[in-house]
Amino acid sequence: MSVLNKINVHRRSIMRSLTKNVGKANMQDDFILVDKNEIKKVLICRPNGRLGNLLLITPLVQEVSEMFPNCKIDLFVKGTLAPIIFEKYEVVDKIIHLPKKPFKNLLAYSKVWISLKKAHYDLAINVDQNSSSGRLAVQFSNAKYKFFGDSGEESTEQKSGFEHIAKYPVYNFRNYLSKLRLPTNSNKIIPPLDLKLSASEIAKGRKILNELANNDKKTICIFTYATGTKCLSEDWWEKFYSMLTSEYKEYNIIEILPVENVSQIGFKAPTFYSKDIREIGSVITNADLFVGADSGIMHLSSAVHTPTIGLFSVSNLKKYEPYDNCSVGIDVNLYTKKKYIKTINTILNNGRLNGLSRAI
Incomplete structure (x- = not known):
C-alpha cells in the first residue's frame, strides 16, 4: 500500500470516529409521518464516485420512488458518472456532485455544501452509515425527516442478504419508515440493480x-x-x-x-x-x-x-x-x-x- 493510500485509510478512520454519532441525538422518535404524499422532495446522499458504488444505490432509489410516488429525488454524490447512470430515472431531479479532488477545488467544494443548506427537502437519506460525508450531508440539510443510515434494530440484520451493500440500505430505510409509523412490507424482495436501458x-x-x-x-x-x-x-x-x-x-x-x-x-x-x-x-x-x-x-x-x-x-x-x-x-x-x-x-x-x- 502506497503512503498516499495509507494516509487515506487513516483519514477515513479518523473521520468515521468523529462522525459516527452524528444524528444519534436526533432520532426523531416523536415524529409520525401520517401522509406519505407529504414527501415531495428527497435527498439521497452517497458521496462516492465509483461506478459500482453508484449502481449499488439504484435499488434504494427504486424503493424510495415506489414508497413516495409523488416525490422527486436529488442525489448527492461525487464525480461525474451519476448523470449517466441515472439518465433514464425520471424520478431523479438534480445530481449534486462533489469535486473528485476537493482540496484542489475548495471553492466548488464549499459551494456544493452551501447548496445543500439552501435547498428544501422533506426527507434526507444517508445510504451508508459508515460514510462520514453522507452523515454530515444529512445533518447539514434542512430536511424535516433525516435518516442517517443506521440499522436501528438487531432483527433487521437477520434478514436474507442483509450484509449486501445494495440491500442493507433498503432494509435500514424500511426500518426507519416503520419508526415513523408508515406501513412497509419488510419482507418484500429487494429491487435489483437497474441501469434502465432504453x-x-x-x-x-x-x-x-x-x-x-x-x-x-x-x-x-x-x-x-x-x-x-x-x-x-x-x-x-x-x-x-x-x-x-x-x-x-x-x-x-x-x-x-x-x-x-x-x-x-x-x-x-x-x-x-x-x-x-x-x-x-x-x-x-x-x-x-x-x-x-x-x-x-x-x-x-x-x-x-x-x-x-x-x-x-x-x-x-x-x-x-x-x-x-x-x-x-x-x-x-x-x-x-x-x-x-x-x-x-x-x-x-x-x-x-x-x-x-x-x-x-
Whole structure:
C-alpha cells in the first residue's frame, strides 16, 4: 500500500470516529409521518464516485420512488458518472456532485455544501452509515425527516442478504419508515440493480455484438480486469479462458475491455472497448452470461440484468456478490474446473442456483 493510500485509510478512520454519532441525538422518535404524499422532495446522499458504488444505490432509489410516488429525488454524490447512470430515472431531479479532488477545488467544494443548506427537502437519506460525508450531508440539510443510515434494530440484520451493500440500505430505510409509523412490507424482495436501458440502446448493443461475433451463436462475455488485489493473474485467466473455449464451443466468447485497454488473456478473444458506460451495458445485456471479477463492470452487468458470475478472491463475497437474474458470486479459492462448469451450465440452462455455488 502506497503512503498516499495509507494516509487515506487513516483519514477515513479518523473521520468515521468523529462522525459516527452524528444524528444519534436526533432520532426523531416523536415524529409520525401520517401522509406519505407529504414527501415531495428527497435527498439521497452517497458521496462516492465509483461506478459500482453508484449502481449499488439504484435499488434504494427504486424503493424510495415506489414508497413516495409523488416525490422527486436529488442525489448527492461525487464525480461525474451519476448523470449517466441515472439518465433514464425520471424520478431523479438534480445530481449534486462533489469535486473528485476537493482540496484542489475548495471553492466548488464549499459551494456544493452551501447548496445543500439552501435547498428544501422533506426527507434526507444517508445510504451508508459508515460514510462520514453522507452523515454530515444529512445533518447539514434542512430536511424535516433525516435518516442517517443506521440499522436501528438487531432483527433487521437477520434478514436474507442483509450484509449486501445494495440491500442493507433498503432494509435500514424500511426500518426507519416503520419508526415513523408508515406501513412497509419488510419482507418484500429487494429491487435489483437497474441501469434502465432504453429499447434503442439495447438494439444498438445487439447490433454491436452481432458485428463482433458475425454468427448466430449465443454469447458469453468475460471481463478479465479488476483493480488491485481483486485482479486475477494472467495464468489464472489463461486457464479459465482455455476451459471456456473447450467446453463452450457453441458460444461466442467476447472480452469486454476496461478503460485501461488491457487484457489478462493477451487479447486472444474478440474484444469490445468503449468508455461509454451505457454502451458497454447495452452490449452486455445482449449476452447470455457475464463472467468477471468484483468490479464496477460486474455490477454494470447486474444492472443490465444479464446472468452474472462474480469471481471473488479477496473481496467480501456476501457484501458485493451479484444477485437476481440467476447471478451468483463464487470464491475462486474454493473452485475446481468441474465446479465452474457445473455452475455455468446451471445458469445457461436458466436454472436458479439456490446456493449451489456454496454447496458444491
